[in-house]
Amino acid sequence: MSATESPYWNPKTETLPKDQLRALQLVKLQRLVARAYEQSPFHRRLYDKACVRPEQVKTLDDIRRLPFMTREDWMANQAEKPLFGDLITRPESDAIRYHLTSGTSGRQPLRVLDGRKDWSWITDMWCYGFWGFGIRPTDKVFFAFSYGSFIGFWGAHYCTEKLGCLTLASGNMTTEQRVKQIVEMGVTVVCATPTYALRMGQTAEKMGIDLRKDGKVRRVIVSGEPAGSIPAVKKMIEEMWGGKCGDTAGMTEIGTIMIFECDHQPGGPHIIEDHFIEEVLDPDTGNPVPYGERGERVVTSFGRGFIPLIRYRTKDLVCKVPHTRCTCGRTGDVYEGGILGRVDDMKLIRGTNVYPRAVEAVVREHHEVEEFQIVITRVDNVQDEITVKVELKPDQQDCWPRLHAQLGKDLADAHEGLRFNVELCKQGELPRFELKAKRLQDLRPQY
Template identity: 35%
Template sequence: MPFSDTIWDECETWPRERLEAFQLTALRTQLARVGQNSDYYREVFKQAGFDPAELKTLDDIRRLPFTYKTDYVKGLEAKPPFGSFAAVDPVDAVRVHFSSGTTGKPTPVLWTNADIERWAHLYARYLYAQGVRKNDVFQCMFNYAWFVGGLGFTLAAQKVGAIVIPSSSGDTERQVETIFEYGTTYVVGTPSFMAHIAETAQKMGRDLAKSKVKTVAVGGEPGAGVPGTRERIERLWGAKMVDCYGALEFQPIAFETTAQNGPTLAEDFVYAEVLHPDTHEPVSDGERGVLILTHLDKQACPLVRWWTGDVVVKDSRPAADGRTHARLPGGVLGRADDMLIIRGVNLFPSAVENIVRAMPQFTNEYVLVIDDSLKDSNTGFLTGVKLRVELADGSDSETQAQQLAAVLRDRLQVRFHVEVLTPGTLPRTVHKAKRVIYE
């Protein structure tokens, strides 16, 4: 049963002191179990000279090294098929989910019954914070084939008591018709697919702003934290847009509430550090850093000091709605590993997206292109970046290219070579969009 009319779980309102005391106790228990049961971490703890019983403060976890995706892959190779990270016998697991494989071979992650129940409870807590109730019709447009998010949202919406339409991604015109025919009130999918649905609805002569949809939740790629994307999708849908942040290895990490003040971390499930990408020292609230996560109670495949690669800003102040878990204003601001450095300027694709999607003369689609012609012949460093966009109206493409390049140069201090294409030229996606390509 929900804790109140607006809050699902009492722990969402714990004072910071109580929350940190809970985290410290949970870490001691979790690290002791992990060090005993996980082949990988047993060796890591040994090499670091780390005894979980000696964990006196939360900062003591910094005695342990980071865990990177490459470490996880090596663990799979060392002990196939489920790897040396597992802290349970595979016979005690009940499910395996896989990564999307966008950066390499899909990697498996085991789940126990307890993991799945915890997952569903946390997702339900977030959906409740986004306004989902028993009288809602929940249309899940996340892909169900191999992708982890769709099942999590389905379990959660059922737990809250909403009617679930597991429509998955694709079959776009049917998605639109289903929204109107069955009175869908809440939809979830990637930002790219939500934009594609809106484009399709317009072509069908259907105005999504006149549907019953009140909330558009997005995840899987940056978008909701980008003002230009949020404004455009909210305008096209006539609904509030909220950000849902998770990863295969951590389900969930942080979801936005109806307040739209940044995704709220699940701090009773993960211990979060935000560190400088180079010095690896903690940064203050309000400063950008890389998010590092440690499970507090994951059973099958727990991770310790997982380097997410996601650049975020943390705000630990209590929210106006009474929730006390820290928030990530702006969501994921970029990836530490896809950040481009152009003449000393750090450029994230989301910064470009914010500008392009705020300009109505262009469609939602864009792609950044990197090739050798953009590199200094002596140093090999980037001197600029190519940007391909689509024109949404009948204006002059050369004029629009010049104007967009000037705006980008003024705001981002980077030289852009803009190529304006006709609508429909760039590929649409129903899953994660690839915004940086190398030619």
């Protein structure tokens, strides 16, 4: 079989029997913990405080002896010892890349450094994903990404160069310029956040361009938002672009992606288990939850030299199912439905749990909606109200009376009968986004 015929980027480890995969993870974990203890004062303090030594990691289950690492600890460490804290294992002079977290949560961004090998590994993780979703050297890949200090699709850009694809960067372009170039160049793969993939599609419509007929896009690879695994969102993207939409997810803290959807699309992305240990834990107790139950992702990453990331609490909400859910042959387990939201994204409205991703899943079932926003307020300092503001597509204005009633009902049905206010906004009134969308506004007083 020639290289391009392989459905796997790394056939050897992507299809390893589970027992061998676990054995490989153990070898890597032992060395990672020893290195972190030896080279990172942050980790040495953490482990000394927990009275745990690297040599106590004898089985994979021993990972539970290791204390968690949190973003709060990391931020505090960077504030105490600017700029990078004493978590890093190498001198700054060995780094070739500097990036920041996106700051979506409104907190101080984390600063990260990467060496040559880190960056090459980061690129390679994207290769697992792109290759697995069918991207090949003959593809023309367009990145709708701003190329700033946020890591975003940076690693993916280097990945497609490594694959041998024609790689198109669009850092300073307007949305209209991007759409034009995608069509003009016969681009076959587009990479964007789900929100921005939709926005480019809407812009193309306004420009009189039918991407399905005028373009050649066969794959849209999304990342950066939980919406990438919402079936209704994917369907919208696929209808707009005429190509299959696949989700990936990563984080600046690991520098790359740790999950990707394969070409079989079994309803969620595979975990790259030869490079990561992904635990799913009860966020309150820290105990593992079984397959099929929701919990918090806790990640251990083997590839980054500057930053040992061991048992990092991500606050991402996921539901792991066995790899047998998919018929592609990979033995990495699957996160059913992708990243389901954030553990701390949950809003409590009059006793009912509301997740923004769940609201988006309902709203996106209605193709008449172009943009939306969720606003939470407190009336008279007592009663919480949740409002979904909706902007309709220009040619769908007449459907409002029907949609207003239906959307209110659908939202209530999905939330134990909770009443949602649904309001119509004027065309262009709601904000549009290029990177991660911020569609939730919680205007309640913060105590």
